[in-house]
Every structure is written in structure tokens, then in C-alpha cells.
Amino acid sequence: MNTKDIVGLIHPTLAVVVVFPIIGMVLNLAWQTRQRRLQTADHGKSKIPPVVGLEHRKIGNWLTGSVVGITLFAIAYSIYFKGVFKDFQGENMIWAILIVMIFIATVFSLIFLYKARTKLWRGIFAGLTSVGIVILGFQDGVFRRDFEWAVSHFYYGLIASILMIFSLAIVPEIYKDKSNNWRKVHTILNCLAVLVFLGQGITGSRDLLEIPLSWQQKYLYKCDWKKQVCPDSTSQVLSPEVLVASISNYPILAQTNEVLASGEFVTITPGEDTKGTAEVIQVGGKIQVRLGENFSAIEGPAVRLLLHKQNRPESYTAENYVRLGDLKSFTGEQVYDVPEGINWQDFPNVVVWCERFDVTFGSARLN
Numbered sequence: 001m002n003t004k005d006i007v008g009l010i011h012p013t014l015a016v017v018v019v020f021p022i023i024g025m026v027l028n029l030a031w032q033t034r035q036r037r038l039q040t041a042d043h044g045k046s047k048i049p050p051v052v053g054l055e056h057r058k059i060g061n062w063l064t065g066s067v068v069g070i071t072l073f074a075i076a077y078s079i080y081f082k083g084v085f086k087d088f089q090g091e092n093m094i095w096a097i098l099i100v101m102i103f104i105a106t107v108f109s110l111i112f113l114y115k116a117r118t119k120l121w122r123g124i125f126a127g128l129t130s131v132g133i134v135i136l137g138f139q140d141g142v143f144r145r146d147f148e149w150a151v152s153h154f155y156y157g158l159i160a161s162i163l164m165i166f167s168l169a170i171v172p173e174i175y176k177d178k179s180n181n182w183r184k185v186h187t188i189l190n191c192l193a194v195l196v197f198l199g200q201g202i203t204g205s206r207d208l209l210e211i212p213l214s215w216q217q218k219y220l221y222k223c224d225w226k227k228q229v230c231p232d233s234t235s236q237v238l239s240p241e242v243l244v245a246s247i248s249n250y251p252i253l254a255q256t257n258e259v260l261a262s263g264e265f266v267t268i269t270p271g272e273d274t275k276g277t278a279e280v281i282q283v284g285g286k287i288q289v290r291l292g293e294n295f296s297a298i299e300g301p302a303v304r305l306l307l308h309k310q311n312r313p314e315s316y317t318a319e320n321y322v323r324l325g326d327l328k329s330f331t332g333e334q335v336y337d338v339p340e341g342i343n344w345q346d347f348p349n350v351v352v353w354c355e356r357f358d359v360t361f362g363s364a365r366l367n
């Protein structure tokens, strides 16, 4: 494991070791608080000690802090390793500084929420903390699983954090309200929160299984995550030795390669550097796209090689592109078949696209 892998495990560890035990304590005390209130209302007394309400509130405070804390930590990890900080220069630098400021502002508004007494200020700081988390959560690098939002660990995390912030904000209302309406709202919303926490445990464990350690990434990111298929061993890149041996064994085949068009890759998304040559070649009766020895792209998840109608693709629809396959390697020579019946001249751009985050890395115009 390298540093990135170890830092990536801090968030799940904190969830399991700190947050979930606190949830257990809060739930136990919540149940006792309610039982005590109902028993006292019915019989005028209860065997449950009166401190349970206060204890529930005290540990509830810790729960809000820890849930918001690990959410911010998870988001910070993703933005730092996969977002704007990867290419810390020019416009990105200004954006990165702004993101750091939003992080600081979010942490401070949570601190002020703990201190605020009046309804207005509690509303303002609860709002600011929630907005801060949402803005940060929608930065590049954060994996939101938008294609499966109903089982997204990110959206569950956002809901859980906002529910905890809301619980903290309405504490004085719960105590003041003689009709118990705020208590009911609090109980209903937080029963929902318990389900969301259950979802966090399940989706978090699933995400952990999906995220490879650094040394495994180059193999696993060749998989199509949406379709849930991975290339089999026959579609792997051949090693240079095997390639040379096979070409020298078949000199006739090697001679029939004809370059029909070629182009140089240009980076489209800053930070996702893509360079090298792309060629369309005819090998016997087959049309293929070959990436040159000088090809290189930034590593990323579920990266595809395509032929596209546009040089700077604005969208990826069935009409405007043809999929050549998963990018076999982030560097070096590699060959892809153009599907039969496709005229490459209708799609005269070779494009490297990260499907998981819908980011166009680079493209080469074929001339």
C-alpha cells in the first residue's frame, strides 16, 4: 500500500471505529429518553434515570460533529487526489484556494452552530454548513454514482450529514415545545437517519470492494463499470517482445499495414494530459486504430477509446461516437479494431474519455 491507499482507508476506519459506536450509544439513549418521558406521563414516575435525555443530547452533539467530520474528510480526500489539486497551476490554483476557503468556512459555521443561541443564527449556521458540504461534494473528483443515485454512498452521506446538522440546530426547540411537535419531527427524521446510516454501512463496504489499491488500478480501471464487464486476457496489450516476435514471424502481414490517416493527441481537460500519435491503418481487410509508442494519458477509472464526430466532444450519444474499447494501456503502442460497417471518416477524431466521471481527456484529429 502507498500513502494514497493508506489515507483512503482513514475515512472507513473512522466510520467503523468512531461514528457507528456513537450511533449505537445515541440510539440506546434516545430509546430510554422516550420510554422515560412516556412512563412519567403515564404513571408520574420512571425507573429510568433522568440524565438519559441530557446524555442523549451530549452524545448527539458528538454524533453531528463526527458525521460532518468524516463526510468532509472523505470529500477532501477525493478532491485532493482526484480533483483540481492534481494539476495545481494557473486557473486551477485559484479554484483550489477557493475550495480550501470553503472547507474552512464550513468547519467554522459548524463550530458557530454549536455556539449559536438564537433561532436566527442557528438557522443561518445550519444552512451555511449544509450548503458548504453540498458545494464541496459537487467538486470534480468526488464519486457521486449519479448513474445509480438511489444507492449512492455520496448522496446517503449528504442526507445523513444534513439530518444531523438539523438535529443539532433544533435542540432548544425540542425542549421549549410543550406540544412535543419538534420532538416528533426529530424522532421521525432521525429514524430515517438510522436507515440512511444502515445504507452508509452497506454502500461504503461495497465501494471499498470496488476501489482497487494503487497497484491494482491499471487492471481494474479497464473494466466497464456500468455494464459490469472486464476485458478478458485475450484483449490485453501484448508485451513489446511478444509483439516484435509475432510481427517478425509474419513479415507479410507486417508489410500490408497502410497508414490511412494520422493525428496528434491534444489535451482537452486541463490536468488530464494526453499526448502521442493516433493512426488509422489498414491491415489486410481490417481497419484499425493504432496509438503510437509515444502515446500517454493520465490514469483514470473506466477510460475508453472512441472515434467521435466532434474534435472537442460536447456529448456522448449513440449517434456521435463509436466505441473502440477500453483503453488497454495508459502508455505506449496499442491497436484497436474499428467495428465492421463503420466508416472511420464519419468519425474523424480519436478520443480518450473517462466514462466513470464523463471527462474527455484528449483527442486527435485524423488527417
Ligand code: HEM
Pocket (backbone or CB within 6 Å): 023, 026, 027, 030, 031, 033, 034, 037, 052, 053, 054, 056, 057, 060, 061, 062, 063, 064, 164, 167, 168, 171, 174, 175, 183, 186, 187, 190, 191, 193, 194
Ligand atoms: C440517530 C440519531 C438520533 C435518533 C434516532 C434520535 C432520536 C431521539 C428520540 C427518539 C428522542 C426522544 C423523543 C421523545 O421524547 O419522544 C430524542 C430526543 C432528543 N434528541 Fe435525539 N436522536 C438522534 C440524534 C440526535 C442528535 C444528533 C441530537 C443533537 C445534537 C439530538 C438531540 C435530542 C434532544 C435534545 C432530545 C430531547 C432530550 C430530552 O428530552 O432531554 N438527537 N431523540
Ligand code: HEM
Pocket (backbone or CB within 6 Å): 011, 012, 015, 016, 019, 067, 070, 071, 074, 075, 078, 141, 142, 143, 144, 153, 154, 156, 157, 158, 160, 161, 197, 200, 201, 203, 204, 205, 207, 208, 211
Ligand atoms: C456515517 C457514515 C458515513 C458517512 C457519512 C460517509 C460519507 C461519505 C462521503 C460523503 C463520501 C464521499 C464520496 C467520494 O468522495 O467519493 C464517502 C466516500 C467513501 N466512503 Fe463513506 N461514509 C460513511 C461510512 C462509510 C463506511 C462504513 C465505509 C466502509 C466500510 C465507507 C467507505 C467509503 C469509501 C470506500 C468511499 C470512497 C468512495 C469512492 O470514491 O468511490 N464509508 N463516504
